[in-house]
Amino acid sequence: ASILVLNGPNLNLLGVREPHIYGQATLADINQKLQQQAQAAGMTLETLQSNAEHILIERIQAALSDDTRFIIINPGAFTHTSVAIRDAFAAAAKPFIEVHISNVHAREAFRRHSYLSDIALGVICGLGVYGYEAALHRAIEYIQETGR
Ligand code: DQA
Secondary structure, eight states: EEEEEEHHHHHGGGTOOOOHOOOSSSSSHHHHHHHHHEEEEEEEEEEEEEHHHHHHHHHHTHHHHHHHHEEOOOOOOOOTTTTHHHHHHHOOOOOOEEESSSGGGGSGGGGGGGSGGGGSSSSEEESTTTHHHHHHHHHHHHEEEEHH
C-alpha cells in the first residue's frame, strides 16, 4: 500500500520561513522521519512538494489509477483558495488528512476557511510538524483496518 504526502506552496521554505510560526525543521527532515515511520509499518511513502497548483492537481488525479491508498496534504495557502484542488480530491475519491503546522484558527480570518476540510477524513492543525506524524499514524492504521 502506498501513502502520498503532498505539500503545497512555500512549504519548501520550512526551517527558514517564519520559524516562530512554522518551527525549525526542514521539509527534508520531516519527510525523512515520515519515510522511517512508513517503512517500519511495511508501507511505501511518496512525497511531493510543489508551489504550483497544477502539479498538485495532476498528482492527485494520478491517484485515480495508481496504488495510492491514502493522501496526507498540507495545501499551504491553496487551502484557502483552491476549488480546483478540492475538485481533484473529489474526483480521486481517496481518503485524505489535511495538515496545518500552525493553528489556522488563531491567525488571520482568511485562514479559517478551508476548501478541503469538509471532504477530508480529518484535519490536524496547530500541533507543529508533529501533525504530519500523527496523520501518518492514522493513515497506517486506516489502511490496516480497511485492508490493502
Ligand atoms: C499552513 C497554513 C496556511 O494558512 C499557510 O498559507 C501555509 C501553511 C500551515 O501549515 O500552518 O502556507 O498550511
